[in-house]
Amino acid sequence: MINFNIPPFVGKEFDYMREAIENRKICGDGAFSKRCGEWMEQRFNAKKVLLTTSGSTALDMAAILCGLKPGDEVILPSFTFSSTANSFVLAGANLVFVDIRPDTMNIDETKIEAAITEKTRVICPVHYAGVACEMDTIMSIAKKYNLLVVEDAAQAVMSTYKGKACGTIGDFGCYSFHETKNYSMGEGGAIVINNGIFIEKAEILREKGTNRAQFFRGQVAKYNWVDFGDSYLQSDLNAAYLWAQLEIADKINNNRLATWNTYYKAFKVLKDKGMIELPVIPEGCVHNAHMFYIKCKDLETRQAYIKFMKENDILCVFHYVPLHSAPAGKKFGRFFGKDEHTTYDSDRLVRLPMYYNINKDDLQKVINKTMEFFKK
Numbered sequence: 001m002i003n004f005n006i007p008p009f010v011g012k013e014f015d016y017m018r019e020a021i022e023n024r025k026i027c028g029d030g031a032f033s034k035r036c037g038e039w040m041e042q043r044f045n046a047k048k049v050l051l052t053t054s055g056s057t058a059l060d061m062a063a064i065l066c067g068l069k070p071g072d073e074v075i076l077p078s079f080t081f082s083s084t085a086n087s088f089v090l091a092g093a094n095l096v097f098v099d100i101r102p103d104t105m106n107i108d109e110t111k112i113e114a115a116i117t118e119k120t121r122v123i124c125p126v127h128y129a130g131v132a133c134e135m136d137t138i139m140s141i142a143k144k145y146n147l148l149v150v151e152d153a154a155q156a157v158m159s160t161y162k163g164k165a166c167g168t169i170g171d172f173g174c175y176s177f178h179e180t181k182n183y184s185m186g187e188g189g190a191i192v193i194n195n196g197i198f199i200e201k202a203e204i205l206r207e208k209g210t211n212r213a214q215f216f217r218g219q220v221a222k223y224n225w226v227d228f229g230d231s232y233l234q235s236d237l238n239a240a241y242l243w244a245q246l247e248i249a250d251k252i253n254n255n256r257l258a259t260w261n262t263y264y265k266a267f268k269v270l271k272d273k274g275m276i277e278l279p280v281i282p283e284g285c286v287h288n289a290h291m292f293y294i295k296c297k298d299l300e301t302r303q304a305y306i307k308f309m310k311e312n313d314i315l316c317v318f319h320y321v322p323l324h325s326a327p328a329g330k331k332f333g334r335f336f337g338k339d340e341h342t343t344y345d346s347d348r349l350v351r352l353p354m355y356y357n358i359n360k361d362d363l364q365k366v367i368n369k370t371m372e373f374f375k376k
C-alpha cells in the first residue's frame with residue numbers, strides 16, 4: 001500500500017528526546033522549544049515565534065489576541081480546514097466566507113473588499129498547499145479599512161511571498177506541525193507575532209494569564225495573574241522531535257520539491273491535452289511542496305480516479321468539503337456573493353501521495369497508474 005502521508009522521521013529524534021528527558025525539563029519552553037522558536041525567528045525573519053500545542057491553538061491565540069467582540073466579522077475562505085473557522089467562532093465572531101481563485105485555491109483577493117462591512121475586523125487568508133495568497137493586495141485592503149490580518153500558514157512553513165516568509169506578513173501567522181505537515185512533532189504548532197504590540201499579551205495569554213515570561217527575563221520581581229489566559233505551551237519532548245527536522249529543513253524541503261516537480265513534469269502531457277488541471281504557482285511565490293494535487297474534469301471522474309488508485313493500493317484523497325455547506329458553517333457564517341469556484345473546484349480536486357523521502361519506485365507507480373487511468 002502506498003500511503004498518502006508518512007510523517008517525517010529523520011534519525012536524530014531519539015537522541016534529542018533523550019536529551020530533553022535527561023535535562024529534567026520536559027514541560028513547555030525548555031531548551032528545544034527555545035531552539036525551535038529562535039530558529040524560526042532567524043530563518044523567517046520573524047519578530048516573535050512561540051511554539052503552541054497545535055496549529056489550531058495557534059489560530060485560537062491569534063483570534064483571541066485580535067480582541068473580537070460578539071457580532072464582529074472575519075473574512076476567510078470557505079475552502080479550508082475547520083480549525084481556521086473554529087478559532088474565530090471561539091472569539092465570538094461571525095464568519096464571512098469569500099470565494100477562492102481556481103488557480104491556487106486561495107481566497108480571491110479581488111472579492112474581499114466588497115465583503116467588508118462596518119463590522120469586519122479581521123481577514124484570514126489561508127496559504128493553501130503552501131502557495132501564498134496575494135498578500136500585497138490583502139495587506140493594502142487591511143490597511144485601508146484598519147483590519148487585522150491572521151495568516152493561516154499551517155501548510156506554508158518555508159514558503160515565501162515576494163521574498164518574505166509566509167506567516168510573517170500579517171499581524172499574526174499560524175504554523176502547524178501536525179504529522180500531516182512538512183515538519184512535524186505529532187501534534188503541535190507555532191504562532192508568529194509580527195505586530196510588536198501583541199507580544200507581551202501573547203506571552204501572558206499562552207502562560208495561563210500570568211506574566212511568567214517577563215519574570216524569567218527579570219523584568220518583574222514576581223509573577224502574577226494579570227489577564228485572561230490559557231495553556232498553549234508545547235512540551236519540550238515534542239519540540240525535541242521537531243528540532244531534528246528543523247536542523248535539516250532545507251534537505252526536507254528540497255526532497256519534497258523534487259517529488260513535486262517529478263509529478264508536475266509527468267502530468268504536464270495530461271494537462272496539455274486538457275484532461276486535468278495542475279497547481280499554479282504565481283510569480284513571486286516560492287512554495288514548499290506541501291501538497292501535490294490535480295483537478296479532474298468533474299466530481300465523477302475524481303471519484304473514479306480515487307477508486308482506481310485504491311484498487312491499485314495507492315491512497316489518494318480529496319480535500320475540504322467547503323465550510324459554508326457544512327452544518328457548523330451555516331450556523332456560524334454566511335457566504336458572501338456568488339460561489340463560482342469554491343464548490344466547483346473543490347469537488348474536482350484530489351491529492352496524491354506526498355511525503356519526505358517517498359520511495360522512487362512508489363512515486364513511479366503513482367505516476368504510471370495515473371497515466372493508465374487517464375488513457376482509458
Ligand SMILES: *Cc1c(COP(=O)(O)O)cnc(C)c1O
Nearest residue numbers: 054055056081083154176177178
Ligand atoms: C493542519 C491545518 C490546521 C490545523 O493544524 P493542527 O496542527 O492540526 O491543529 C489549520 N489550518 C489549516 C489550513 C491546516 O492545514
